[in-house]
Amino acid sequence: MRLLFIGDITAKPGLRAVSMHLPDIRDDYDLVIANGENAAGGKGLDKKSYRLIREAGVDLVTLGNHAWDKKEVFELIEREPIIRAANYPPGTPGKGFWLLEAAGLRLLVVQVMGRVFMDALDDPFRTVDRILEETPHDAALVEVHAEATSEKYALGHYLDGRVAAVLGTHTHIPTLDAAFLPKGTAIQADVGMTGTYQSIIGGDVETFLARFLTARPQPFRSAEGKARFVATELVFDGPRVRAISPYFWEEP
Numbered sequence: 001m002r003l004l005f006i007g008d009i010t011a012k013p014g015l016r017a018v019s020m021h022l023p024d025i026r027d028d029y030d031l032v033i034a035n036g037e038n039a040a041g042g043k044g045l046d047k048k049s050y051r052l053i054r055e056a057g058v059d060l061v062t063l064g065n066h067a068w069d070k071k072e073v074f075e076l077i078e079r080e081p082i083i084r085a086a087n088y089p090p091g092t093p094g095k096g097f098w099l100l101e102a103a104g105l106r107l108l109v110v111q112v113m114g115r116v117f118m119d120a121l122d123d124p125f126r127t128v129d130r131i132l133e134e135t136p137h138d139a140a141l142v143e144v145h146a147e148a149t150s151e152k153y154a155l156g157h158y159l160d161g162r163v164a165a166v167l168g169t170h171t172h173i174p175t176l177d178a179a180f181l182p183k184g185t186a187i188q189a190d191v192g193m194t195g196t197y198q199s200i201i202g203g204d205v206e207t208f209l210a211r212f213l214t215a216r217p218q219p220f221r222s223a224e225g226k227a228r229f230v231a232t233e234l235v236f237d238g239p240r241v242r243a244i245s246p247y248f249w250e251e252p
């Protein structure tokens, strides 16, 4: 079973990269998952961006700390294959995990958000324990949407041997660490961003830079520029990952 996980699709360049490139390679994969929390203009997911992502061939869309930035998400999350972090408080709209099926495998996909330098949420470690225990599955993929690589690796080691893979998102800069932990769980600290890197993590350079130079709030503007499609490819052998490798394409 081959799975492609697309890193945080950010604003127009991110959507353009997905629409231009994913249809060309979609047949190489059984499943495609994408983080779409920055798809609508850099913040949140709306109906238009969701439709573009799905039409390109994505099976499941995940969110993150920008989950609720666009109001349309509340309607989408009730009826579409979209998940938000599982460690939000009880009563939060939507689901924090999803079951996908491919090649005779029930793949449980769980997203949790970290707590280091982020909004306080419930314990991501025990949240994953509970979902793994309560949800019948053959293999599990955990997306950890977090700032700190330390927290991502702590979760990786905590889950080592119990889940197929732990993939980090949120920082928008891909890391070159894709490998296996001692008990066989595949890990990468951050898949990276699908969007333009002629930016500051997807944001317009002038206004983002002004935040640092003036220490005052600045208007949010997403950047335009050459788009990159950045993802991580997982090749499964039964319920385990046999190979993990970063995937990269750039707009001509």
Ligand SMILES: [Fe+2]
Residues within 6 Å of the ligand: 037, 064, 065, 066, 145, 169, 170
């Ligand atoms: Fe994020």
